[in-house]
Amino acid sequence: MGATHSSSRDLHHGSSSASGFTIHKVRPSFSKERLRSNSSNSIHNPTHTYNNQHKQPPMHYPNNSASTLHSNHYLSPASPSHSHNSHPQYRNHHSAPIHSPSSHRQGSISPPSSNTSHNSSTLQKAISRRRASSQTVESNMSSSYGSTLASSPDRQHAYSPRHSGEGKGTGGFGYLQQDDHEFRWYHGRRYHNTPSLYMLPNDTEEVDRLHLQHYIYKMILGNKNIHVPIPKECGRVIDLGCGPATWTMDMATDLTSVNFVGVDISPIYPAAIHPRNCAFSRECIVSGLTQPDASFDVAYQRNVASGFTFENWTRSIAEAYRILKPGGYFESVETDVRVHDAGPMTNACFEHMVMSMASRSVDPSVVRSLDKMMIAAGFVDVRVIEYRVPLGEYGGKLGQLWKQNMTAIMETVKPHLAKAGRIGEAQVGEMIQEMGKETKGVDGECEWRAFQTVYVTYGRKPL
Numbered sequence: 001m002g003a004t005h006s007s008s009r010d011l012h013h014g015s016s017s018a019s020g021f022t023i024h025k026v027r028p029s030f031s032k033e034r035l036r037s038n039s040s041n042s043i044h045n046p047t048h049t050y051n052n053q054h055k056q057p058p059m060h061y062p063n064n065s066a067s068t069l070h071s072n073h074y075l076s077p078a079s080p081s082h083s084h085n086s087h088p089q090y091r092n093h094h095s096a097p098i099h100s101p102s103s104h105r106q107g108s109i110s111p112p113s114s115n116t117s118h119n120s121s122t123l124q125k126a127i128s129r130r131r132a133s134s135q136t137v138e139s140n141m142s143s144s145y146g147s148t149l150a151s152s153p154d155r156q157h158a159y160s161p162r163h164s165g166e167g168k169g170t171g172g173f174g175y176l177q178q179d180d181h182e183f184r185w186y187h188g189r190r191y192h193n194t195p196s197l198y199m200l201p202n203d204t205e206e207v208d209r210l211h212l213q214h215y216i217y218k219m220i221l222g223n224k225n226i227h228v229p230i231p232k233e234c235g236r237v238i239d240l241g242c243g244p245a246t247w248t249m250d251m252a253t254d255l256t257s258v259n260f261v262g263v264d265i266s267p268i269y270p271a272a273i274h275p276r277n278c279a280f281s282r283e284c285i286v287s288g289l290t291q292p293d294a295s296f297d298v299a300y301q302r303n304v305a306s307g308f309t310f311e312n313w314t315r316s317i318a319e320a321y322r323i324l325k326p327g328g329y330f331e332s333v334e335t336d337v338r339v340h341d342a343g344p345m346t347n348a349c350f351e352h353m354v355m356s357m358a359s360r361s362v363d364p365s366v367v368r369s370l371d372k373m374m375i376a377a378g379f380v381d382v383r384v385i386e387y388r389v390p391l392g393e394y395g396g397k398l399g400q401l402w403k404q405n406m407t408a409i410m411e412t413v414k415p416h417l418a419k420a421g422r423i424g425e426a427q428v429g430e431m432i433q434e435m436g437k438e439t440k441g442v443d444g445e446c447e448w449r450a451f452q453t454v455y456v457t458y459g460r461k462p463l
Contacts, residue, residue, distance in 0.1 A: 010385040012222075207244045207268055209408050214246035216401045217302070217333065220387050220454055225251055227385065228329035228458050231297050233257055240285050240301040240320065245269040245278070247302065252278045261296075263289065285319060286312045294325045302333040309361050313370070317377045324461045330379060331458040334367040339391060342450035343438030346391070349410055349417075349431050356413065356420035370457040379459030387454040392439030394446040402452075403439055407432060 218225060225247060230237060235258040239248045242262030252260045252275040262269050263283040270280070283289050285301075286308075299320040308316065320330040337357065339350040357364050366373075371382045390399035391406065410417065410432050418425045438448050 008383050010383075012385065012387045206412070209405065210243050211246050212401075213303075213405055214250065216398070216405055217454070218250075219398050219401070220389055221333075221456070225254075226298070226300060226331060227456055228298055228331050228460075230255065230258055235259070235297045236261070236295065237298040237300065238263065238291065238296045238323065240299060240316065241265075241304045242269055242280070245274065245280065247300070248278060248280075249274055261291070263291075286315045288315075289319055289323060291323045293322055294328075296323050297325055297328045299324055299328070299330045300333075301331070303335065305334045305364060305367050306337075306357060306362065308366070310363055310366060313366055313373060314377075317370075317373055321377050321379065321461060326461055326463045328461050329458055330374065330461070331456065332370055332374075333454065333456050334370070335389075336367055336453045336455060337364040339450050339452055341448060342391070343435070343448040345431050345434035346438050346448065346450055349428075349435045352417040352421045352428065352431075353410070353413075356416045359420050367455050370455065371459070374457065374459040378462070380462050382457070382459035385456040387456070388451045389454055391450040391452060392441070392446055392448070394439075394441060394449055395451075399439075403436075406452075407436065410435075 221227075235255075237251065237258060237260050239245070239260065239262040242248050242264045243266075245262045248260050248262040249270070252258070256275070256277060258277065260275075260278050262278065262280045263285070264280075265282065265284045267280075267282045274280070281290070285304075301316065301320070304316070317330070324330060337350060337353050339346060342350070354364055371384045374382050389402050390396070392399050392403050395402070410428075414425050414428045414432070418428045421428070439446065439450055441447065
C-alpha cells in the first residue's frame with residue numbers, strides 16, 4: 001500500500017443510535033516539510049498539495065455487526081456481555097507487575113484536627129479499623145469504581161483552610177500534608193498535586209463520570225472502541241492518558257491475546273483488579289515516556305485537549321510516533337469545545353469554556369487540525385472522521401447522556417468559568433440552568449438543536 005501525505009474526512013451525523021448518513025470529503029494533502037517549520041498560527045495555511053492517492057488500510061470495527069469487514073490478520077473486539085467484575089480474569093488476584101508509585105499511600109485518611117477533640121476517641125478507633133482493613137477497602141473500591149481508594153478529607157473539614165486552599169500562600173488551592181501530598185483540594189474536590197493545565201479533578205465523583213463518558217463515546221462511535229487495526233496475536237497497545245482505564249480494560253477484556261499498557265500522570269487507574277493482559281504506569285506524556293522506541297503496535301489517546309498547549313500536542317504526537325513500531329497506528333479522539341445551533345445561554349456557557357482554556361494558553365481549535373500535526377510528525381495515510389453529537393433531549397438517549405456529561409463538567413469547572421468571565425459563580429450557575437432549559441425544549445419540541453463535534457484522527461507510521 002502506497003503511503004500518502006493527504007488526509008481524508010468523513011462526517012457522521014449522530015442520533016440516539018449513533019448511526020446516520022455519512023458524507024465523505026477528501027481534504028487536500030499538505031507538505032510535511034512546510035508543516036514542520038510552521039508555527040501554530042501558520043499551521044492552518046498549507047502551501048503545498050499533492051494528488052490524493054488515499055487508499056484505506058485494512059480496518060476493523062469493534063462491533064459484531066461489522067464482523068464481515070474484518071481482515072483475517074486483525075482482531076475485532078466484540079461488545080462485552082459481562083461486567084469487568086464477573087469476567088474470569090478478574091476473579092482472582094494475579095502476580096502481574098503493577099506499576100503504581102503511590103500505591104503505598106492508597107487507603108490512608110487524614111487524622112482529625114484538634115477542634116474535634118470531643119469525637120477524637122471515636123474517630124481514632126474508626127481510623128484504626130480503616131487502616132487495618134485497607135486492603136479490603138481498596139479491593140472493594142477497585143471493584144466498584146475501577147480505581148484504587150485514595151485519601152480524602154472528612155466532610156466536617158472538607159472546607160477548612162487546609163483542604164479548601166484558603167490558607168496563606170496557596171493561591172486558592174490547599175496542598176495536603178504528610179501522606180496526602182499527592183493531592184490538593186479545591187472547592188471540596190480532589191485534584192492531582194502536580195503542575196498541570198488540566199482543570200478537572202481526580203476524585204471518585206469524577207472517576208464515575210469518566211466511566212459513564214467512556215460508554216457515551218462508545219455510543220457516539222457506533223459501538224466502537226477504536227478505528228485502527230490491531231495485530232491478532234501478541235499485539236501491544238498503549239493508552240496515553242488512561243485516567244481510570246475504562247477504555248483500556250474494556251479493550252483488554254475483549255482482546256485477551258493483546259497486551260495493553262495504560263499511562264497517566266494521575267494514578268487513578270486500578271492497581272490490583274484488572275485483566276491479566278493490562279499493566280499501568282504513572283508517567284507524563286509531554287515530559288517523555290519511559291517506553292522504548294518502536295515497542296507498540298497502536299497508541300491511543302482521548303480527551304486530553306483541555307490540558308494541552310500547542311507545544312504539548314507536538315511533544316505528545318512525537319512521543320506516539322517514537323514508541324510505535326513501523327506500520328503502527330496512532331489514534332486520537334477529541335471533542336471540539338465549540339457548540340453549534342445553540343441558544344444564547346448555551347453559547348455563553350461554552351464561550352466561557354473557551355475563555356477559560358485560553359487563559360491557560362490552551363487552544364481548543366487544535367483538535368480540528370490534528371491531521372496536519374500528525375502529517376508534520378511523519379505519519380502517513382492520515383484520516384479524520386467527524387461525529388456530530390446532539391446536545392439535548394431532541395437527540396434521544398445519546399443527546400440526553402451527552403447533555404448530562406457536559407453539564408457535569410461545567411458544574412465542576414464553575415469556579416474556572418467564573419474567573420475567566422470575571423463574573424460570580426452564581427451567575428455561571430444560572431447560565432448552566434438556562435442551558436438546561438434551552439436544550440430540553442417543551443413537549444418534545446426543542447427550538448435549538450445544539451450539537452458538538454467529536455474528531456477521530458488517526459495515521460500510520462511508515463514501514
